[in-house]
Amino acid sequence: MTRTDGYLLDHRQTEAAEHFNAFAALFDPTTFRHLEALGVGSGWRCWEIGAGGTSVVSWLAKKVGPTGRVVATDTDTSRLAPAARPPVQVRVHDLGTEEPPGEGFDLVHARLALLHVADRARAMRSMVEALRPGGRILVEDADPALQPLLCPDEYGPEQQLANRLRHGFRRLLADRGTELPCGRVLPRLLREAGVTRVHADAYFPVASPACAALESVTIRQIRDQLVTAGLATDQDIDRHLANVTSGALDLTTAPMISAWGRKQ
Numbered sequence: 001m002t003r004t005d006g007y008l009l010d011h012r013q014t015e016a017a018e019h020f021n022a023f024a025a026l027f028d029p030t031t032f033r034h035l036e037a038l039g040v041g042s043g044w045r046c047w048e049i050g051a052g053g054t055s056v057v058s059w060l061a062k063k064v065g066p067t068g069r070v071v072a073t074d075t076d077t078s079r080l081a082p083a084a085r086p087p088v089q090v091r092v093h094d095l096g097t098e099e100p101p102g103e104g105f106d107l108v109h110a111r112l113a114l115l116h117v118a119d120r121a122r123a124m125r126s127m128v129e130a131l132r133p134g135g136r137i138l139v140e141d142a143d144p145a146l147q148p149l150l151c152p153d154e155y156g157p158e159q160q161l162a163n164r165l166r167h168g169f170r171r172l173l174a175d176r177g178t179e180l181p182c183g184r185v186l187p188r189l190l191r192e193a194g195v196t197r198v199h200a201d202a203y204f205p206v207a208s209p210a211c212a213a214l215e216s217v218t219i220r221q222i223r224d225q226l227v228t229a230g231l232a233t234d235q236d237i238d239r240h241l242a243n244v245t246s247g248a249l250d251l252t253t254a255p256m257i258s259a260w261g262r263k264q
Helices: 016-037 057-064 120-129 159-177 182-194 209-228 232-248
Strands: 046-050 069-074 088-092 106-112 129-142 194-201 256-264
Touching: 016 057, 016 106, 016 129, 016 194, 016 209, 046 057, 046 194, 046 232, 057 069, 057 106, 069 106, 106 120, 120 182, 159 232, 182 194, 182 256, 209 232
Parallel strands: 046 069, 046 106, 069 088, 106 129
Antiparallel strands: 129 256, 194 256
């Protein structure tokens, strides 16, 4: 994930590996389905933006094979070391401020990269410019403002507490300059950047065990920030984590919107 100075989920936190694993379990199947539909195959040159962990990078490496290339970039590449062998090249790169690490790519993919970029239109143009004519692009991002609740069925105090903490998380993001409406703008940004045959869909899991795993590690990562900002007490967080562990909450996430198309 590409991060700015205000990004809350630091790759170097002790929970980072757990976070990447939970996130991959939740969203990799949808990402892989879209990449399969785009025809990723042997010999393709791919740019994986904001890679974070290794799951998508490793999947792409198997698809492109020894004749292909996968350039995996992030502002923090500490978690990408296990994948840094041919055909994978790992590079430190900031999507929000730097030029692409090459051109003529057959595929550009970014998941949860634009959410933390201030000038999203410029970043999208940069991604499209890195494609060869006819190259494919897949951009995926959450839209926390589109569906703000952690528990859509808010029928008791446990669900109310969960939704209050989710609101606190969004407050922390907003206070750091993160513009929350993101996923919904992807189709328009693709068209404005010159992409054709633009399509989009959304994945919105409800009551998934992977949602509980992701929620647990996320809350533990931002615990200090929530308490310091006065958005929750330690007692609130302990109670919520116990509720999540109990399995009694029907937890969801913000919709993950995937948008894709081709460069002219």
